[in-house]
Amino acid sequence: MTKGTVLVAVGTLFRLGLAAVWLVSGWLKASDPNQTFIAVQAYDVLPGGVVSVVAGAMPFLELALGALLLVGLGTRLTAVLSGVVLLVFIAAVAQSWARGLSIDCGCFGGGGQVAAGDTRYPQEIARDTGFLVMAVWLAIRPRTWLAVDGRLGGGAAEPVSGKVGT
Amino acid sequence: MGGAERSARKRRQGERVGGKPNPVTAARKSTGSRKQALIGVAVVAVIAIAVVVGVIYTNSRKDATSDGQIAAQSISLDVPARRDGAAVLVGRDSAKVTIDVYEDFLCPACGAFEKTYAGAVEQKLDAGEIKVRYHMINLLNERSDPAGYSTDSANAALLAADEGKFLAFHKSLFASQPQEGARGWSKDQLIALGKLLGITAPSFADGVNAGKYDKDIDAAYATAKSDESLWQQVGSQKGFATPTVAVNNKVIETADPNWLTNATTG
Numbered sequence: 001m002t003k004g005t006v007l008v009a010v011g012t013l014f015r016l017g018l019a020a021v022w023l024v025s026g027w028l029k030a031s032d033p034n035q036t037f038i039a040v041q042a043y044d045v046l047p048g049g050v051v052s053v054v055a056g057a058m059p060f061l062e063l064a065l066g067a068l069l070l071v072g073l074g075t076r077l078t079a080v081l082s083g084v085v086l087l088v089f090i091a092a093v094a095q096s097w098a099r100g101l102s103i104d105c106g107c108f109g110g111g112g113q114v115a116a117g118d119t120r121y122p123q124e125i126a127r128d129t130g131f132l133v134m135a136v137w138l139a140i141r142p143r144t145w146l147a148v149d150g151r152l153g154g155g156a157a158e159p160v161s162g163k164v165g166t
Numbered sequence: 167m168g169g170a171e172r173s174a175r176k177r178r179q180g181e182r183v184g185g186k187p188n189p190v191t192a193a194r195k196s197t198g199s200r201k202q203a204l205i206g207v208a209v210v211a212v213i214a215i216a217v218v219v220g221v222i223y224t225n226s227r228k229d230a231t232s233d234g235q236i237a238a239q240s241i242s243l244d245v246p247a248r249r250d251g252a253a254v255l256v257g258r259d260s261a262k263v264t265i266d267v268y269e270d271f272l273c274p275a276c277g278a279f280e281k282t283y284a285g286a287v288e289q290k291l292d293a294g295e296i297k298v299r300y301h302m303i304n305l306l307n308e309r310s311d312p313a314g315y316s317t318d319s320a321n322a323a324l325l326a327a328d329e330g331k332f333l334a335f336h337k338s339l340f341a342s343q344p345q346e347g348a349r350g351w352s353k354d355q356l357i358a359l360g361k362l363l364g365i366t367a368p369s370f371a372d373g374v375n376a377g378k379y380d381k382d383i384d385a386a387y388a389t390a391k392s393d394e395s396l397w398q399q400v401g402s403q404k405g406f407a408t409p410t411v412a413v414n415n416k417v418i419e420t421a422d423p424n425w426l427t428n429a430t431t432g
Contacts, residue, residue: 033224034347037311048313053221055311060220064213074209081213115401152201 012144014134015069018082021131022066028109029059039111042103043092061085069138072147079138086132090125097121228311228348236351238362239338243288249327250299252320252379252386256333257297263430264297268390268410271319271339272306272346276409279420280340286426295430300336303387305408306346315350318374320383322356325373329365338363 029036033056040046040055065085068078093105102116105124142149247256265287269276290296302320307313319339326335338359344350351359357371373379390396390406396417397404411420413429422428 030220030224033228034311034345037228037347038309041308048308048311052311056221056224057217059224060216061213063220064216067216068209068212073212074205077206077209081209115403115405117402149205152205 007141008143008145011138011141012146014137015072015075015079015144015147018079018131018134018138019066019069022062022069022082024066025108026059026062026064026066029106030063032109033059035109035111036106039104039106042101042106042112043096044099044101045092045095072144072149075144075147075149076139076142079135079142083132083135083139086128086135090128090132093121093124093128097125231344231349231351231355235355235362236338236342236359238359239334239341241288241334241337243292243333245291245294245333247327247330247332249324249332252324252382253299253301254324254327254332254336255297255299257291258294259297261291261294261297263295264299264414265429266299266301266410266412266415268301268303268396268406268408268412270303270305270316270408271323272310272316272344272350273408274343274346275407277340277343279409279411280337283420283426284337284340290426290430300332301386301390302383303390303408304383305387305391305406309346310344310350311348315344317377317380317383318353318356319351321377321379322353322360322374324379324383325370326360326363326365328373329360329367329370331360331363331365334363335359 029039036059037052037055040058041048041051046054062085065078065082068074069082089105089107096103096105097119102114102119104111104114104118104120106112107124107128138144144150245257246259247254269279287296287298291298302323304316304320307316310316323332323335323339326332339351342351353374357374360370360374390410393406394404395415396406396410396412398407398410398417400407409420411418411425413425418425418429
């Protein structure tokens with residue numbers, strides 16, 4: 001197995017893994033919109049009307065990113081967008097931590113206020129950072145197996161990068 | 167060879183052959199970038215459609231209370247109910263035991279409490295064994311979408327007390343309790359409930375619209391929240407929560423099904 005093959009295999013795993021993350025988190029949020037509203041509101045960042053829109057849109061943004069990654073369409077762009085969304089999530093959790101709020105991130109459903117001793121900010125940020133690593137990898141090396149991009153021969157960009165000798 | 171160097175060489179190869187543009191690779195490159203652009207458009211379209219459809223769908227699920235009205239519940243209990251600041255004292259003067267109930271009309275646990283114990287409480291009120299002081303708490307005021315239902319409903323219930331309709335108003339709101347995180351009942355719908363229950367005074371509608379008792383409700387909540395004698399175990403620490411039930415100023419545990427009997431015999 002060449003180095004290129006290993007890199008493509010890792011990328012494929014990351015793509016499908018990140019797809020699963022988005023699909024599961026999006027589904028859990030979409031299926032309980034009231035709880036999602038409470039979770040977004042608990043961050044205490046956005047004004048009321050905006051909370052409503054963000055809480056309504058976010059689950060479906062996540063589902064869309066998950067579906068695109070699953071089929072491998074526009075992997076690089078989707079990975080970049082995933083990274084941006086994850087950075088926003090990390091920033092949101094970090095500001096809650098810094099301000100001393102006591103909330104659950106609601107990353108995979110749930111969310112809202114929790115007792116002061118029940119916060120899990122370091123774990124939540126670490127987990128999102130892990131997902132961010134996967135997104136960054138795919139943004140740099142979007143070529144993967146089982147992707148629509150590969151069939152179109154364009155989307156993954158630099159289709160030859162794995163094959164050019166060094 | 168480094169990646170930057172390699173792509174620089176590729177670019178040179180692609181653009182020029184012997185100083186002239188290479189027609190073959192130039193064509194291939196433009197097809198590639200057109201594909202890229204199309205894929206980009208497809209990605210953005212998928213996301214945009216998902217989000218727009220999702221928001222519309224979510225709002226339709228969350229706005230269940232936007233149509234229709236709060237069903238009026240009748241109540242046969244006939245005991246005095248007097249507003250006292252942001253609370254309403256219900257029951258006969260002769261009753262020896264006073265139970266303080268702190269409730270938010272949006273709080274699901276309060277709804278469950280009412281569902282389970284309202285009948286027994288009404289019996290004890292009717293028998294003259296207890297008085298109940300209902301405190302209108304707006305703890306969850308930010309938890310309706312749009313925010314404000316806790317305060318609006320508390321204010322309307324206090325105004326209903328002024329009109330002698332507190333018990334039926336209170337019962338009706340808990341019987342048609344909106345979900346936390348969803349749309350509550352609007353001021354107009356609260357006013358309509360008052361009319362259904364026979365409130366004719368225009369001061370009721372004016373008071374609901376103006377938020378007549380909002381400040382009293384805020385102040386009473388702040389007082390209750392900072393009163394450590396009312397705190398309960400919330401998660402891993404102690405704090406104020408709804409519902410809180412206190413018998414003769416001592417918080418009791420309503421998970422015990424005999425709490426009411428114990429309150430009147432102990």
